[in-house]
Amino acid sequence: MSESSVWKEKFEQVCQYARETSTLASVGALLDWDESVLLPLAGGEHRARQSSLLAGLIHRRWVDEQFGQWLDELAASPLASDRHSVEGATICQLKRQRDKKVKLPQSLVEELSHTSVLGQQQWVEARKRNDFASFKPLLEKMIGLKRQEADALGWETCRYDALLDDYEPGEKTANVRRVLSGLRDELVPIVAKIVDSGRRPDVSMFEGNFSQASMIEFSRVMAERFGFDFRRGRLDTSPHPFCTSIGPNDCRITTRKTPRTFSDCLYSVLHETGHGIYEQGLPVEHYGLPPGEAISLGIHESQSRMWENQVGRSFAFWQYALPQAKTTFPKALGNAALDAVYFAVNDVCPSLIRTEADEATYNLHILVRFELEQALLDGDLSVDDLPAAWNEKYRQYLGIEPPDDADGVLQDVHWSAGLIGYFPTYSLGNLYAAQFFAQAEQEIGPLNEAFGQGEFGLLRDWLRTKIHCVGQRYTAAELVEQVCGEPLKHDALIGHLKQKFGPLYDVSFD
Ligand code: ZN
Numbered sequence: 001m002s003e004s005s006v007w008k009e010k011f012e013q014v015c016q017y018a019r020e021t022s023t024l025a026s027v028g029a030l031l032d033w034d035e036s037v038l039l040p041l042a043g044g045e046h047r048a049r050q051s052s053l054l055a056g057l058i059h060r061r062w063v064d065e066q067f068g069q070w071l072d073e074l075a076a077s078p079l080a081s082d083r084h085s086v087e088g089a090t091i092c093q094l095k096r097q098r099d100k101k102v103k104l105p106q107s108l109v110e111e112l113s114h115t116s117v118l119g120q121q122q123w124v125e126a127r128k129r130n131d132f133a134s135f136k137p138l139l140e141k142m143i144g145l146k147r148q149e150a151d152a153l154g155w156e157t158c159r160y161d162a163l164l165d166d167y168e169p170g171e172k173t174a175n176v177r178r179v180l181s182g183l184r185d186e187l188v189p190i191v192a193k194i195v196d197s198g199r200r201p202d203v204s205m206f207e208g209n210f211s212q213a214s215m216i217e218f219s220r221v222m223a224e225r226f227g228f229d230f231r232r233g234r235l236d237t238s239p240h241p242f243c244t245s246i247g248p249n250d251c252r253i254t255t256r257k258t259p260r261t262f263s264d265c266l267y268s269v270l271h272e273t274g275h276g277i278y279e280q281g282l283p284v285e286h287y288g289l290p291p292g293e294a295i296s297l298g299i300h301e302s303q304s305r306m307w308e309n310q311v312g313r314s315f316a317f318w319q320y321a322l323p324q325a326k327t328t329f330p331k332a333l334g335n336a337a338l339d340a341v342y343f344a345v346n347d348v349c350p351s352l353i354r355t356e357a358d359e360a361t362y363n364l365h366i367l368v369r370f371e372l373e374q375a376l377l378d379g380d381l382s383v384d385d386l387p388a389a390w391n392e393k394y395r396q397y398l399g400i401e402p403p404d405d406a407d408g409v410l411q412d413v414h415w416s417a418g419l420i421g422y423f424p425t426y427s428l429g430n431l432y433a434a435q436f437f438a439q440a441e442q443e444i445g446p447l448n449e450a451f452g453q454g455e456f457g458l459l460r461d462w463l464r465t466k467i468h469c470v471g472q473r474y475t476a477a478e479l480v481e482q483v484c485g486e487p488l489k490h491d492a493l494i495g496h497l498k499q500k501f502g503p504l505y506d507v508s509f510d
């Protein structure tokens with residue numbers, strides 16, 4: 001046998017092993033989906049046993065010595081020489097993921113998982129009772145564990161790098177800090193000007209009498225129009241909207257069980273549709289291996305935000321969608337004017353709650369969290385001082401102050417679950433979305449006319465060839481360079497916001 005066919009055989013062995021691990025993981029994804037959508041309350045305890053047994057099996061497969069040896073050998077072989085080839089990316093990404101898992105001591109993994117479960121329970125209670133003090137010891141413990149985790153994984157210039165890498169592989173804190181602080185410096189005065197304009201749309205048209213079933217059906221039609229393939233996916237309801245992939249032809253999205261308003265239902269679906277179109281666009285032939293998987297949370301979020309905001313909140317989208325909405329909801333929207341609807345879906349107003357924030361203020365919520373969690377991890381801020389620091393940043397960036405901790409520092413589940421380094425990926429998504437969309441229009445031409453006619457395939461196909469089919473063959477930083485010819489920047493997002501909100505609020509930003 002020639003040397004190259006020996007390598008090929010070994011590579012096939014590794015792929016088969018990794019695909020089986022992914023298949024097991026997809027069973028876990030199905031259990032998680034079921035837990036959110038269907039599981040009866042009393043079934044929770046047995047589900048926890050199923051999930052933790054499965055997680056243990058998957059972990060054991062990852063740290064398996066033989067698998068590690070194969071990967072080490074292949075990493076030194078000619079197959080790994082081009083990191084962007086299917087073979088090279090498979091080997092490098094699998095090795096990278098395995099090395100991280102091997103570095104974490106079993107005892108730390110178990111303590112983190114236990115503390116995360118406990119943390120989420122305590123957080124629910126603390127938020128309900130507006131009682132930060134009762135949650136404090138657990139948060140302190142979690143920060144301590146996350147420091148240990150970062151140190152076990154290893155880092156060079158800053159500890160936060162080690163945690164960020166889980167969600168945004170290869171990205172560095174210093175780079176994210178540079179881009180996000182540039183964004184903050186331009187965004188704070190933009191939001192202040194919008195607020196000072198004194199203009200506010202009338203959003204009451206969305207709060208009227210919409211039946212739950214028709215809201216979901218309307219949203220479903222729009223999702224399908226955007227390109228979500230319902231032969232390979234589903235739409236259900238859950239307490240919080242999400243998107244998950246159970247297999248190469250089984251992508252599931254959800255919308256809130258009890259939507260607050262019609263627009264809440266629609267935009268949750270359009271957001272998850274963006275995630276779903278990305279999952280459905282990944283190359284099926286590489287399913288279960290890195291070239292068939294999404295690059296990072298930031299790139300994933302860029303797809304959801306683009307369909308939600310750049311498309312779904314555009315004037316052109318409503319030119320297409322409003323006549324249909326009027327037919328479906330004649331009582332509530334029969335008399336609604338296009339301009340008024342467009343203004344209403346672009347209501348900008350500094351608010352306390354991140355998940356309800358509009359397109360313009362959203363990133364300021366993220367900046368607060370990103371800055372505070374770095375300070376907590378570095379020991380520059382104590383958990384004792386966290387609520388005050390939180391409130392101070394809300395005052396500085398959004399001009400408002402939370403009346404209590406429940407709608408302040410206690411509003412997100414992330415820290416209680418040990419998800420530190422996760423928040424910035426939401427803003428990275430918004431930044432990438434703006435850069436990709438600007439590039440798409442530069443290459444295809446303005447998309448408004450097509451959107452106005454309900455034609456979204458031009459954008460979807462562009463995303464498919466430029467982003468979805470890449471899988472993990474490039475990092476997020478490499479992808480944006482390759483697609484847009486420039487690194488991650490805040491200019492495109494600021495440009496998009498100024499262009500949209502200047503005319504709507506009758507303000508000039510220059
Ligand atoms: Zn999302």
